[in-house]
Amino acid sequence: MKVSVDPLVCEANGVCVGLAPDVFDLDDEDELTILSPEVPADQRDRVRHAVRSCPKAALSLDE
Numbered sequence: 929m930k931v932s933v934d935p936l937v938c939e940a941n942g943v944c945v946g947l948a949p950d951v952f953d954l955d956d957e958d959e960l961t962i963l964s965p966e967v968p969a970d971q972r973d974r975v976r977h978a979v980r981s982c983p984k985a986a987l988s989l990d991e
Contacts, residue, residue: 929967931975933960937985944978945988951975960986 931951940958944951951971953961967975979987 929975931962931963931979932965932988932990933962934986934988935959937953939982941983943981943983944987947978947981948974949977952978973979 929961931976939958941953942954943985944960945954949972951962951964951967953963955961964971976989
C-alpha cells in the first residue's frame, strides 16, 4: 500500500498527522511530508482512516 498527497489541494490541516504521526508530518513551512510512502503493515488502518478524514481529500491510496 502506498499513500500520496496532492500538494496543490492539501491545506496542511494536520488531521492526518494526528491520526497517523508515524506516516505523516508537517514541516516548518506547513507542507505535508509523507515519512513512509510505502505504508507499514501496522499503520495501514490508521492511514486509511487518515485518508478518509482529510477535509480536502488531498490524500490517496494505492492498494
